[in-house]
Amino acid sequence: MSESGRVLVTGGTGNTGRRVAALLAAAGHPVRAVSRRPEGGPAGVAGFETGRFDWDDTATHAPVLEGVGRLYLVPPTAAPDPAAHLIPFLDRARRAGVERVVLLASSAIAETDGGLGEVYGAIRERFAQWAVLQPSWFMQNFTGDHPHAHGVRAYDEIVTAAGDGRIAFVDADDIAEVGARALTDEHPHNTAHLITGPRALSYADVAEVISRVAGRPVRHRAVSGATMRDRLASTGMPVRFAELLAGMDEAIAAGAEDRTSPAVERVTGRAPRSFADFAAAHADAWRR
Ligand SMILES: NC(=O)c1ccc[n+]([C@@H]2O[C@H](COP(=O)([O-])OP(=O)(O)OC[C@H]3O[C@@H](n4cnc5c(N)ncnc54)[C@H](OP(=O)(O)O)[C@@H]3O)[C@@H](O)[C@H]2O)c1
Known part of the structure; x- marks a missing residue:
């Protein structure tokens, strides 16, 4: 190439x-x-x-x-x-x-x-x-310096306005592999790929998986869209972007992200990573 x-x-x-x-x-x-x-x-x-x-x-x-x-x-x-x-x-x-x-x-x-x-x-x-x-939303949002990871380490909680809505969280490694194929495959893909993990999970489901791996209870705290916007804006995020992210949470609560897609397997030939597998490999992310 x-x-x-x-x-x-x-x-x-x-x-x-x-x-x-x-x-x-x-x-x-x-x-x-x-x-x-x-x-x-x-x-x-x-x-x-x-x-x-x-x-x-x-x-x-x-x-x-x-x-x-x-x-x-x-x-x-x-x-x-x-x-x-x-x-x-x-x-x-x-x-x-x-x-x-x-x-x-x-x-x-x-x-x-x-x-x-x-x-x-x-x-x-x-x-x-x-x-x-x-x-879809990245599994990496629960690691590194992302606010969700900080919330788990400092307060044993994940705060969102997504309610019981579900998301098929996806590993950035899987997204990157689809991207690398789209860049280098001989035939251009010329399409939009909806890229998800293998299962749609609520934030409460995610908290349960993290609790098991971290060895202490971690919970999801559901807040309103307005509270979420104010929390995000109070971290210094531009208000318009905070509003956009809080609005995305509300859309999740209404079911907008409750879906999976076959793209990772179709493009790479292997199944996308599960959140349980990802969490087991990232236990350090939630150590205090
Ligand atoms: N996180 C999710 O769940 C999710 C889900 C779906 C889609 N996305 C999309 O993924 C994209 C990346 O999000 P992410 O949170 O994963 O961030 P990221 O890719 O981890 O970080 C942003 C990257 O952009 C660079 N960057 C930031 N501001 C820049 C600027 N002004 N000029 C040039 N480079 C700049 C940063 O490096 P420097 O700081 O060195 O510039 C960094 O390499 C976003 O467009 C987001 O909408 C994210």
Whole structure:
């Protein structure tokens, strides 16, 4: 694939970008992983480079596209109008010779929605080779510095406005593997992949699994959408984004995410990881 150029990965230090970049590099594809604070790539892997890229600093946009043939596009997180960043960048990418684009989107965003939804059509209009990844909520939201992980460590609780609604949480490793295939398979996928884990779980179900692994009771505390919005905004999150996330919780409560999809198995040939398996491998995340 090197004859079709380097693969540019935006969000190259994030949950999926880091994993996509590592998978591609391990398979011998030249990769450029970029973000505001790029980290070193896997040691001793030829063809892996990093670069500085900031959605808010357009001077960083042209240099990272040099020599690039394919693009894994992680949108700017928490931007009120992602299309305003992404569409000019897609135009620049096309002029720079990019042929294939794989967009990381979300199961919660339909093409008919504004914001990121607008970008799906913009990609199809500009590129003959494309894929849109629509993952469900990430299992990684319960690890690292995510507020849910902090809530479990500090207060033995997960707080949401999702009520008893269920979500088919998915491992970022599975999303990345679908993304890497969409970038490198000989035939472009030219489709949107709804990507989920194997089973839809409520936050109470998740708390039960974490309780078993952590060895102490952890509970789900259901709050109203307005309380959730205020909690998120009080952490410094822009109010519009806090409202959007709280609204997504309310949609979950109403059943919007209670579904599974065969995409991981169809694209990778193996079943997606279960939350029980993920939790068993991440017990350290909930140690106080
Ligand atoms: N978490 C979920 O459950 C979930 C579910 C479905 C879809 N998604 C989607 O997945 C995407 C990523 O979410 P995530 O929470 O997993 O985040 P993430 O990918 O772990 O982190 C965001 C990445 O973007 C980079 N970044 C942030 N602001 C940037 C900027 N202004 N310019 C350039 N790079 C920037 C960050 O690196 P630097 O800080 O170094 O710049 C990091 O590499 C979001 O678009 C989200 O909507 C998430």
